[in-house]
Amino acid sequence: MPVAAQVLRHASTRPHRQAVCGPGGELSYAEFARRIRGVAVHLSGRGAGRGTLAAISLADPVDLLTVVLAADLAGATPLLCDPSWDARMREAIPADLRIDAMPPVADGSPVSPSPLPGDRSWACFGSGSTGRPRAVLRTRASWTTSFQQVGELAGIGPEDVVLVPGPLTSSLYGFAAVHALAAGATALLPGRWSPGALTAQLRRATVAHLVPHYLPVVLDALREGVGSPLRTAVVGGAALPGGLRERAAAAGVRVVSYYGATEMSFVAVDADGSGLRPFPGVEVEVRVPAGRSLGEVWVRSPWLAEGYLAGAVGPLRVDEDGWMSVGDVAEPYRPGEVLRLRGRGDGAIQTGGATVVPEDVEEVLRSVPGVGDIVVVGSPHPDLGAVVTAVLEVGAGTPPSRTALESVARGGLDAAQRPRRWYAVKSLPRTPAGKPARGLVAARLAGGDQDLWRLT
Known part of the structure; x- marks a missing residue:
């Protein structure tokens, strides 16, 4: 099911529940759904539909999410682009539609696509993108069918307010935002990390989806007496420094840390401090060459990306049996053990x-x-x-x-x-x-x- 359709469902059952809160204000699920429908009608009129790629460059996170979900509803593939890119970067993207201003909310017949699990439903640039675009493409199934597992591991439900304090063009933050909406929660979307605004954000947030170096700032704010209902921090993007989980526990915050990559999505998770173990549904191998002490991490799962846009070259490799690697290095691993990562093998x-x-x-x-x-x-x-x-x-x-x-x-x-x-x-x-x-x-x-x- 498209995430947009899940938002529309929440709008029909809980219309007054707050859906998104961004720099420009707040929208209930009913208001957000109306905007998504109206923009989807406009995009359909411009030719958006199955097989089309819509490059979206909007600075406001709520506007960006509105257009992304409208493209999703229309059946197109949204490609999230950094609005700070110059014209050369933008023109290098082989898109069917380019959207760099909030489209009008149109009236018209409702958009009713027939989504399939194999449809391309999301595309975003990895941190290695340049003027030679390297965007990662995802099928609908690889993007949305992990929502249930993430919700269960992190305990995210419709009563939560999820702080997503970074740009949605990042796959980590983009996933966090759409997962919160699929769960019927409120997505708190400041658009960028702002320590000065953190106090007000923490007074509302029950869950925060962060990268590791933001967690100490959050914990410092809690220690200084910010009245916060925060109970869970979902942390990804890099290794969790030692001692942070214990600091968080002392502040009453449970940490769920994970390892993954834009190309491979979730690979391993540590929900209790015992170490990284394969995410539900994921098979992991560490292929160690003879005479070496470390090997490359290879993964096989339902959550793997389809590949790079326009055949761009990157660290992603896939073997004949469907295993994928981006060159991450780990100690030898056997099923049931903790996965011990040691860095990137490509100098990243x-x-x-x-x-x-x-x-x-x-x-x-x-x-x-x-x-x-x-x-x-x-x-x-x-x-x-x-x-x-x-x-x-x-x-x-x-x-x-x-x-x-x-x-x-x-x-x-x-x-x-x-x-x-x-x-x-x-x-x-x-x-x-x-x-x-x-x-x-x-x-x-x-x-x-x-x-x-x-x-x-």
Whole structure:
């Protein structure tokens, strides 16, 4: 069943229950359903239907969700795009419809598609997307049939208010919002993380869906005496730092942490602090090469994505038996044991719950005049896990200004991909094949090599 149809059902049974609360105000399920129906009529008039792809770039999270669910109701596939992207990025997306303003709420005949489980019902960009789009496509079944398992693990029901404090263009936050609506709960959608607004949000939220580095801020707010009904924190996107679960328990908050990927959805979950174990319906293998102590994580489940939009290249691999991997690395694993992750095997950077592929950032920044070559690595950070760090090879020339670099980054990269730290070096260390030696660059940064100077 489309999520939009579930919203319409809630509107008929509990019309006055609050559905969404965003920067622009609140909507009951009846009001939200009316907007979704009206936008679906408008989109259908523009040709939206089964097999069409609607690229949606809206800054307001409630507007974005309205159009996404309207496209869903019309049978189209919504593709969630970052509204901060420049024209070059937008034009690179092979969409049938481009929506960058809230469509009118039209009158007309109700839209009545015949949804099928195999329909493409959702598409969003992974954190590694660049001017060469790499959006992940999901079938309806892979997206919605895990709702029941998530609801049972997290205890989310129609009386809850679910805080979703990040952009819905992220698959983590997008899933959290539509899952809350499918459950008949209220989705609290500030659109972005704002510590200054957190107190007011926590006074209402019973559940929060977060990345790990936000949880300490929430717990600090609770410790300072914020009167909050918060009982559960659903945490994904990166490993949960030690001690946070215990801190949360002391504040009366149960933590449900999980491991997954945009391409593979939920893989493993830790609902009680005993360690990550396969999410319901998921098979896990760790394929360890002979003579090695670590192996790649491979997954088979009903929740796997269909693949990348337009055949884009990415870390996703699928074997002939339907097992999927994105290169994550773990210790050897046997069924019934705890899954012990050890990072990414492709050099990807885990930063604040997002996964950034260095090559994608490098591709964009190489276009800056004055950059001969570039290496992007992760530098340790106490809260984010790592921050994206760029090291520019400039030869005997003068490096471009940080202002120029950041301007290009803003236009071609999403927020998680943009470097926080910038360095220059006359010559990058290279492998025998002539490629920049990423590991040596990271080691030189960590060692405080004086040949690398910081751009300010």
